[in-house]
Amino acid sequence: xxxxxxxxxxxxxxxxxxxxxxxxxxxxxxxxxxxxxxxxxxxxxxxxxxxxxxxxxxxxxxxxxxxxxxxxxxxxxxxxxxxxxxxxxxxxxxxxxxxxxxxxxxxxxxxxxxxxxxxxxxxxxxxxxxxxxxxxxxxxxxxxxxxxxxxxxxxxxxxxxxxxxxxxxxxxxxxxxxxxxxxxxxxxxxxxxxxxxxxxxxxxxxxxxxxxxxxxxxxxxxxxxxxxxxxxxxxxxxxxxxxxxxxxxxxxxxxxxxxxxxxxxxxxxxxxxxxx
Amino acid sequence: xxxxxxxxxxxxxxxxxxxxxxxxxxxxxxxxxxxxxxxxxxxxxxxxxxxxxxxxxxxxxxxxxxxxxxxxxxxxxxxxxxxxxxxxxxxxxxxxxxxxxxxxxxxxxxxxxxxxxxxxxxxxxxxxxxxxxxxxxxxxxxxxxxxxxxxxxxxxxxxxxxxxxxxxxxxxxxxxxxxxxxxxxxxxxxxxxxxxxxxxxxxxxxxxxxxxxxxxxxxxxxxxxxxxxxxxxxxxxxxxxxxxxxxxxxxxxxxxxxxxxxxxxxxxxxxxxxxxxxxxxxxxxxxxxxxxxxxxxxxxxxxxxxxxxxxxx
Ligand SMILES: Cc1ncc(C[n+]2csc(CCOP(=O)(O)OP(=O)(O)O)c2C)c(N)n1
Ligand SMILES: [Mg+2]
Numbered sequence: 001x002x003x004x005x006x007x008x009x010x011x012x013x014x015x016x017x018x019x020x021x022x023x024x025x026x027x028x029x030x031x032x033x034x035x036x037x038x039x040x041x042x043x044x045x046x047x048x049x050x051x052x053x054x055x056x057x058x059x060x061x062x063x064x065x066x067x068x069x070x071x072x073x074x075x076x077x078x079x080x081x082x083x084x085x086x087x088x089x090x091x092x093x094x095x096x097x098x099x100x101x102x103x104x105x106x107x108x109x110x111x112x113x114x115x116x117x118x119x120x121x122x123x124x125x126x127x128x129x130x131x132x133x134x135x136x137x138x139x140x141x142x143x144x145x146x147x148x149x150x151x152x153x154x155x156x157x158x159x160x161x162x163x164x165x166x167x168x169x170x171x172x173x174x175x176x177x178x179x180x181x182x183x184x185x186x187x188x189x190x191x192x193x194x195x196x197x198x199x200x201x202x203x204x205x206x207x208x209x210x211x212x213x214x215x216x217x218x219x220x221x222x223x224x225x226x227x228x229x230x231x232x233x234x235x236x237x238x239x240x241x242x243x244x245x246x247x248x249x250x251x252x253x254x255x256x257x258x259x260x261x262x263x264x265x266x267x268x269x270x271x272x273x274x275x276x
Numbered sequence: 277x278x279x280x281x282x283x284x285x286x287x288x289x290x291x292x293x294x295x296x297x298x299x300x301x302x303x304x305x306x307x308x309x310x311x312x313x314x315x316x317x318x319x320x321x322x323x324x325x326x327x328x329x330x331x332x333x334x335x336x337x338x339x340x341x342x343x344x345x346x347x348x349x350x351x352x353x354x355x356x357x358x359x360x361x362x363x364x365x366x367x368x369x370x371x372x373x374x375x376x377x378x379x380x381x382x383x384x385x386x387x388x389x390x391x392x393x394x395x396x397x398x399x400x401x402x403x404x405x406x407x408x409x410x411x412x413x414x415x416x417x418x419x420x421x422x423x424x425x426x427x428x429x430x431x432x433x434x435x436x437x438x439x440x441x442x443x444x445x446x447x448x449x450x451x452x453x454x455x456x457x458x459x460x461x462x463x464x465x466x467x468x469x470x471x472x473x474x475x476x477x478x479x480x481x482x483x484x485x486x487x488x489x490x491x492x493x494x495x496x497x498x499x500x501x502x503x504x505x506x507x508x509x510x511x512x513x514x515x516x517x518x519x520x521x522x523x524x525x526x527x528x529x530x531x532x533x534x535x536x537x538x539x540x541x542x543x544x545x546x547x548x549x550x551x552x553x554x555x556x557x558x559x560x561x562x563x564x565x566x567x568x569x570x571x572x573x574x575x576x577x578x579x580x581x582x583x584x585x586x587x588x589x
Binding site: 025026027028068093094095096097100101102104107114115116117118119148149151152153180181182188189 | 306308309310311312328329330331332334335357358361362391392393394395396560561562563566567570
């Protein structure tokens with residue numbers, strides 16, 4: 001278990017990794033990576049039972065990145081928790097890299113399943129959780145989804161499946177940053193009221209501030225303790241969090257910072273308190 | 277001489293604007309990618325005729341089907357991988373079986389989505405759409421032809437799939453060039469061998485033509501912008517008159533243009549065929565140029581394929 005202070009420092013490094021790697025690639029997805037920094041840092045350092053040096057360890061908890069475009073944050077927490085060298089992050093999206101533009105389980109150990117087509121991750125998490133139940137195994141399935149992603153019909157099919165089979169070993173995390181590519185989620189295709197919807201579908205709903213480390217830690221613990229139902233953490237976040245010119249700007253969904261933007265982003269990340 | 281470079285998706289954007297002005301029944305739908313697909317140009321001009329359906333491709337196709345039943349001409353737009361793949365059953369059973377007047381635009385076709393990697397590179401869209409009865413499949417070679425294809429699709433009745441690319445590629449056709457769905461354009465009238473190509477790779481075929489001409493080889497170049505209905509007469513004539521065929525596409529060879537040409541020739545005029553395209557694999561991220569070299573989609577690869585097929589003549 002890392003201390004909150006230590007996690008806070010990790011979050012700074014993860015944010016810096018995200019802007020550095022997308023900037024080096026000249027493309028990629030910083031916005032929805034930055035909104036999930038705290039969730040992913042807490043998950044990889046303090047929640048998941050896994051062995052970064054032994055990615056294939058059969059007893060591990062599984063993480064499914066349903067919103068595959070947020071691979072920069074995933075690669076960063078993987079590197080910083082020991083799956084591969086931090087220097088490799090800068091190969092993101094380069095021809096021949098293991099760090100594909102959307103994650104590939106064929107190239108990078110530790111990625112459970114390739115993703116990038118939205119709406120598919122929760123079904124996979126359910127299937128894995130079901131296999132754990134059949135085999136009487138204690139491991140859990142975590143699945144990170146975008147709020148825009150919830151517009152996919154398959155997500156709601158999976159929401160029914162998890163509740164129907166009482167998959168209390170599933171923990172979904174919704175990055176409720178309010179933005180998708182074409183703008184505000186509510187103006188593109190409304191999904192509210194979100195908590196009520198998941199509740200009506202028989203899930204245990206936990207609402208949290210996705211940038212508050214203590215709240216996220218407590219949310220994961222509550223999910224793990226909840227029996228008989230799957231849990232969802234609906235975390236309120238800010239897309240582009242931590243870099244003022246990216247915050248709440250839809251345009252930073254899939255655009256890389258240039259050199260100058262990178263420098264000002266790094267100055268901001270290390271210059272002021274983050275992760276709160 | 278420098279050649280103008282534009283992505284074929286721009287041609288889609290212009291085509292929609294032209295259709296929008298000509299016909300108030302033309303509507304445009306997108307699934308959260310309006311800026312990338314260029315449908316946002318139409319949205320800006322005709323906001324009351326544009327509908328963002330959100331990230332729900334299957335729902336978008338169903339909605340388009342209902343709009344078509346109501347007499348509208350909907351253009352359902354998103355990346356080729358997501359529309360042709362995710363919504364295939366809706367396209368098959370609702371749109372094609374009922375023969376509804378739905379137009380489907382698949383952007384970021386082929387390797388043009390480079391950096392996003394295998395999940396975003398539409399390589400199976402042509403095969404998936406081509407097997408559907410009633411479906412027309414158009415793969416324009418440059419931005420000007422993309423505009424014409426869009427307008428033609430909006431004018432003809434019935435389901436159409438249009439494929440566009442993300443990257444800027446050479447614009448080598450002109451406004452005045454003839455374009456009609458189902459009629460191949462013969463760009464070079466050679467006699468020794470023929471390249472049948474679709475999409476921006478047609479330009480590579482023209483470069484191959486130049487190189488081979490310098491070596492005294494007379495190459496026919498056919499721009500097969502309509503993959504379905506395929507211009508079988510042009511394919512058979514090329515086989516009879518040149519005796520050697522090379523197909524070229526930014527797609528899986530299985531089920532793509534190569535497959536389509538081979539199906540015709542096997543039945544009507546067996547002829548040696550070489551195919552340039554993707555050999556049954558998922559690719560990886562990289563710039564489109566890097567991928568074209570790595571996976572053999574350049575003029576050089578076409579020249580090699582022509583020599584190979586000539587040796588089999
Ligand atoms: C099936 C599918 N449709 C469309 C896309 C293109 N796409 C990638 S990210 C994205 C927006 C995602 O928004 P959201 O889920 O809110 O993600 P976040 O804000 O967390 O980045 C879209 C439409 C895709 N990857 N998959
Ligand atoms: Mg979002």
